[in-house]
Amino acid sequence: MEVSEEKKGDVLIVGxxxxxxxxxxxxxxxxxxAVIDAGERQLVVDLSRLDYVxxxxxxxxxxxxxxxxxxNGKIVFCSLKEPVREVFDIAGxxxxxxxxxxQDEAVKSL
Amino acid sequence: MSxxxxxxxxxxxxxxxxxxxxxxxxxxxxxxxxxxLFEVNVALEELLTNVISYAYEDTxxxxxxxxxxxxxxxxxxxxxxxxxxxxxxxxxxPDLSTPLEERPIGGLGIFLARKFMTDLTYQRHDGxxxxxxxxxxxxxx
Numbered sequence: 500m501e502v503s504e505e506k507k508g509d510v511l512i513v514g515x516x517x518x519x520x521x522x523x524x525x526x527x528x529x530x531x532x533a534v535i536d537a538g539e540r541q542l543v544v545d546l547s548r549l550d551y552v553x554x555x556x557x558x559x560x561x562x563x564x565x566x567x568x569x570x571n572g573k574i575v576f577c578s579l580k581e582p583v584r585e586v587f588d589i590a591g592x593x594x595x596x597x598x599x600x601x602q603d604e605a606v607k608s609l
Numbered sequence: 610m611s612x613x614x615x616x617x618x619x620x621x622x623x624x625x626x627x628x629x630x631x632x633x634x635x636x637x638x639x640x641x642x643x644x645x646l647f648e649v650n651v652a653l654e655e656l657l658t659n660v661i662s663y664a665y666e667d668t669x670x671x672x673x674x675x676x677x678x679x680x681x682x683x684x685x686x687x688x689x690x691x692x693x694x695x696x697x698x699x700x701x702x703p704d705l706s707t708p709l710e711e712r713p714i715g716g717l718g719i720f721l722a723r724k725f726m727t728d729l730t731y732q733r734h735d736g737x738x739x740x741x742x743x744x745x746x747x748x749x750x
Binding site: 518594595 | 626651654655703709710715720724
């Protein structure tokens with residue numbers, strides 16, 4: 500699992516790649532919480548290079564979204580690969596999160 | 610080429626990484642589709658994580674056994690631990706109709722495992738917890 504950050508205007512794009520599982524989800528959560536703590540309020544989570552996610556990763560997304568919601572911020576997702584899309588679907592995430600096909604669309608939505 | 614294997618895990622979350630490698634090798638050997646591999650991986654990660662996190666009240670080392678088999682397009686997996694009686698399948702299904710504010714942070718792991726398996730059952734026998742997983746798997750095109 501690797502995490503990247505890129506700033507586009509007021510939006511922070513967080514890319515997470517590889518496998519997001521129970522053994523590394525805490526490290527990912529710490530990264531996300533750190534950027535929110537540092538004042539980022541508009542997050543695009545780019546999943547174009549994420550091949551694997553389990554419930555441990557889903558917890559981080561829900562935690563970050565709740566935190567940003569209560570701080571008048573927003574988190575959106577983009578570029579889901581098929582396995583990740585399937586997990587989002589089963590978890591009912593399409594009804595609570597905005598998910599875009601491309602990073603551009605995601606950035607423009609904020 | 611054996612279509613069966615037995616692996617032992619310690620009750621440490623770091624074992625999940627090794628679980629992933631083992632399942633990957635097994636899937637490769639039997640030419641599972643990437644989709645099937647992914648679904649088995651997630652289901653086993655969720656169930657093993659649950660055992661490691663909740664089955665033991667002490668801080669001792671425990672051995673958890675995974676038996677994996679594949680024949681005639683069906684995978685069977687048995688996960689056995691000597692922890693306290695614990696049936697993860699008794700957990701209520703998550704309510705997916707609630708808005709974000711009311712969603713619990715967790716509670717999706719067992720739900721994913723159930724969805725990804727054709728059959729998932731729990732038994733308590735001889736002082737052990739036994740989870741049996743079955744999944745119909747189509748080979749890679």
